[in-house]
Amino acid sequence: MDLNKPYLLFLGDAADPLAAKVAQGIKTWRPEYCVGQLRLENCYADVGLDDISIEQAVDAGAKTLVIGVANRGGVISERWLSVLLDALQAGMDIASGLHNKLTDIPELVDCAARYNRTLFDVRYPTQSYPVATGKKRTGKRLLTVGTDCSVGKMYTSLAIEQEMKRHNIDADFRATGQTGILITGSGVSVDCVVADFIAGAIETITPDSTPDHWDVIEGQGSLFHASFAGVTMGLIHGSQPDALVLCHEPTRTHMRGLPDYPLPDIVKCMKVNLEAAKLTNPSAEFVGVSVNTSGLEEQDAYGYMEKLETQIGLPVVDPFRQGVARIVDYMVTSL
Amino acid sequence: MDLNKPYLLFLGDAADPLAAKVAQGIKTWRPEYCVGQLRLENCYADVGLDDISIEQAVDAGAKTLVIGVANRGGVISERWLSVLLDALQAGMDIASGLHNKLTDIPELVDCAARYNRTLFDVRYPTQSYPVATGKKRTGKRLLTVGTDCSVGKMYTSLAIEQEMKRHNIDADFRATGQTGILITGSGVSVDCVVADFIAGAIETITPDSTPDHWDVIEGQGSLFHASFAGVTMGLIHGSQPDALVLCHEPTRTHMRGLPDYPLPDIVKCMKVNLEAAKLTNPSAEFVGVSVNTSGLEEQDAYGYMEKLETQIGLPVVDPFRQGVARIVDYMVTSL
Structure with a gap:
């Protein structure tokens, strides 16, 4: 699992600053990965980046839209969906740590396939791991x-x-x-x-x-x-x-x-x-x-x-x- | 995961008694679940049950064929496959603890669906479990x-x-x-x-x-x-x-x-x-x-x-x- 950088941070319609703590964490610890934030109407969070559009993000080199906000009630709303589809069409991958998988949403899966982009549900491992060997490692x-x-x-x-x-x-x-x-x-x-x-x-x-x-x-x-x-x-x-x-x-x-x-x-x-x-x-x-x-x-x-x-x-x-x-x-x- | 009983124990072409240790375990601890054993040519294990056919097993009430033997090299051979298909057609479920899943073999999946039988890969949980509560239980x-x-x-x-x-x-x-x-x-x-x-x-x-x-x-x-x-x-x-x-x-x-x-x-x-x-x-x-x-x-x-x-x-x-x-x-x- 390796996300392409830099990121556009999606803050959606965050109910409060705490709802956007993932975006805040990225901004705090890896500001160099962030080209800007994208907020919808009624977004009550602001991590202090420039508010930019999908197009501006792509122009600034953004490779991945990161969902930096918790979704309300575990549902990806229509408003979110249209932004995510735009991001895929514009050439960005999407990364999410939400419980609900992006890859369970057929419109996103189809669109990602059409534009040759990747949906990263980072909570769910996609590779298999070996049994631990316990062998001493260097470093x-x-x-x-x-x-x-x-x-x-x-x-x-x-x-x-x-x-x-x-x-x-x-x-x-x-x-x-x-x-x-x-x-x-x-x-x-x-x-x-x-x-x-x-x-x-x-x-x-x-x-x-x-x-x-x-x-x-x-x-x-x-x-x-x-x-x-x-x-x-x-x-x-x-x-x-x-x-x-x-x-x-x-x-x-x-x-x-x-x-x-x-x-x-x-x-x-x-x-x-x-x-x-x-x-x-x-x-x-x-x-x-x-x-x-x-x-x-x-x-x-x-x-x-x-x-x-x-x-x-x-x-x-x-x-x-x-x-x-x-x-x-x-x-x-x-x- | 609840297997239907009684069982027909499939010993296949076990290379030696150790290869059939699952069947031996069932026979040792739950003899009342076993109607007999089914062995192929070149089977070098014997758990001491009557050697019976699929038909005899069904007549004796067997509900599940249990694969009681480790498969060589992790491959379900053609010889095994024809027995397993016969068992499904005769009305038995199949249960396996092998690493390779029965449900990854299209012929078995199709046959089980046609005869309304179930393939149990008992190594792989099919239900989801809750997070533990740590609450004291009775008993x-x-x-x-x-x-x-x-x-x-x-x-x-x-x-x-x-x-x-x-x-x-x-x-x-x-x-x-x-x-x-x-x-x-x-x-x-x-x-x-x-x-x-x-x-x-x-x-x-x-x-x-x-x-x-x-x-x-x-x-x-x-x-x-x-x-x-x-x-x-x-x-x-x-x-x-x-x-x-x-x-x-x-x-x-x-x-x-x-x-x-x-x-x-x-x-x-x-x-x-x-x-x-x-x-x-x-x-x-x-x-x-x-x-x-x-x-x-x-x-x-x-x-x-x-x-x-x-x-x-x-x-x-x-x-x-x-x-x-x-x-x-x-x-x-x-x-």
């Missing part, structure tokens, strides 16, 4: 893991990639979910892979590399999430991580979607993740904790992080408030 | 886990189901792999489920039941297998096991298929499995260890098991040499 790998789902693993991973590049470290973010794939143009939506091939898919997207190269692998789920821990376990083993970063959201009262399940203790969570990681990389170690403190006032946030840092003896940062430089600094000096 | 559950793949988890689970029934315990074996599904007629091949739904698939096949009922769930893989641990983790969480039985093969020099990976220490393996199980069932505990000692002389086998039993303080048995009565006895008195 270095960092993996984000979490106390829970949706605690900032993708954001943290992208921030670490960016910070590594600032340190002149050769680094690549490796996407394991649909938003990450749309941001970077490649990866695997690992929770949609057949169970036998979870670790093998991750081995495939983080292959051998040069000794100083770092793959920064986006984590998924949590070993303590009763619905998804299998995905997380395979992801850890396939990653063979040299470095782990724990991601955490301190205001959760229970595991996401599981009202009866409390969050794990942070120290225990790190211990269990490290134990799992050591199976395929005995020298794995944690290099920091990334806390999403958006639910806390600034003073409480810093207080929380200081206390945790004292407890675990590793850098604890909020990547949005402070960046991840302290984690990368620690990693560079300790590994 | 009791036992799960077999392993130090490695292919160490006797299915055999042990079936032996425990049989022994529980001898104790007048209401028990059902729950199959999680293709051979187990063919033996019992239902279940899910969990390693072929989409990763997000591993635990949810297991919750589905072991639903709420009466307080004294035991589901005996067939384990898969190992938390210490670098290729497949994700499957195992989801299986453990979805099972919410009250009781765990560890399965082990003491002569392995490395993890199956992974020459660089040693077997885990048994005590550590039990600890990690128990920790995982306690996430969804805090009262989970081990009730025994099942050792496949087929690679040891009798004296060495018993010596090995005695030593291990002293070390861990739980019944250690070889289910083939001794049966699993001591594990079930222990479970009944301790849980």
Whole structure:
């Protein structure tokens, strides 16, 4: 799965800025991939790019229209459809991370075939992956893991990639979910892979590399999430991580979607993740904790992080408030 | 996935008895499902049933021809095909656990449609499963886990189901792999489920039941297998096991298929499995260890098991040499 760049970001009729968070993510982390945004009437999101038409996008070199917005009620509306057909006719591919597949819409499939364009449903793997071999690969790998789902693993991973590049470290973010794939143009939506091939898919997207190269692998789920821990376990083993970063959201009262399940203790969570990681990389170690403190006032946030840092003896940062430089600094000096 | 019974077991041109181990498993564990065996020329397996024809099988009430043999080189030969077509025409369904799908063979698909019969490729789930909820279910559950793949988890689970029934315990074996599904007629091949739904698939096949009922769930893989641990983790969480039985093969020099990976220490393996199980069932505990000692002389086998039993303080048995009565006895008195 490799998307052609640059992109036209389609914001559609986004109900609010949050509905366009995929487009926002692409704009934040890969502004160089974006030629502009296309918004319909009643669009209440704006990621700060020029508003342009399909024609202007093509003139600016756009190769792919990326659906950067969640569709309402899971339905591709007529209004969207006419824009998508125009994009195909104008010579662009279309990429989507939506649950509903583009390739299930006959008009789009026919039009894409006629104009020799490709529809990318990035949530659904189209290639088959091998069974993991567990063989040691060259190069270095960092993996984000979490106390829970949706605690900032993708954001943290992208921030670490960016910070590594600032340190002149050769680094690549490796996407394991649909938003990450749309941001970077490649990866695997690992929770949609057949169970036998979870670790093998991750081995495939983080292959051998040069000794100083770092793959920064986006984590998924949590070993303590009763619905998804299998995905997380395979992801850890396939990653063979040299470095782990724990991601955490301190205001959760229970595991996401599981009202009866409390969050794990942070120290225990790190211990269990490290134990799992050591199976395929005995020298794995944690290099920091990334806390999403958006639910806390600034003073409480810093207080929380200081206390945790004292407890675990590793850098604890909020990547949005402070960046991840302290984690990368620690990693560079300790590994 | 529910196969119609009874079965005609197709042994084809099995190269040796091992090639027909699926048929042997059905005959061993569910003889009441079998009306006979069908063998072609040059069949070197015999599971001890009457050799009968398609017509005799139908007269005896057979509803499904089960392919109880591995096909050579993954190809369904012309000789096989003509038997399978005859079975469909005579009114039987066909069930297969082979990697190659029956439903990929146009002649079979056409014939099944014409005679209104069903082709069951039991390795490939046809239903979709929900995301696991982790909600406590009624009834009791036992799960077999392993130090490695292919160490006797299915055999042990079936032996425990049989022994529980001898104790007048209401028990059902729950199959999680293709051979187990063919033996019992239902279940899910969990390693072929989409990763997000591993635990949810297991919750589905072991639903709420009466307080004294035991589901005996067939384990898969190992938390210490670098290729497949994700499957195992989801299986453990979805099972919410009250009781765990560890399965082990003491002569392995490395993890199956992974020459660089040693077997885990048994005590550590039990600890990690128990920790995982306690996430969804805090009262989970081990009730025994099942050792496949087929690679040891009798004296060495018993010596090995005695030593291990002293070390861990739980019944250690070889289910083939001794049966699993001591594990079930222990479970009944301790849980």
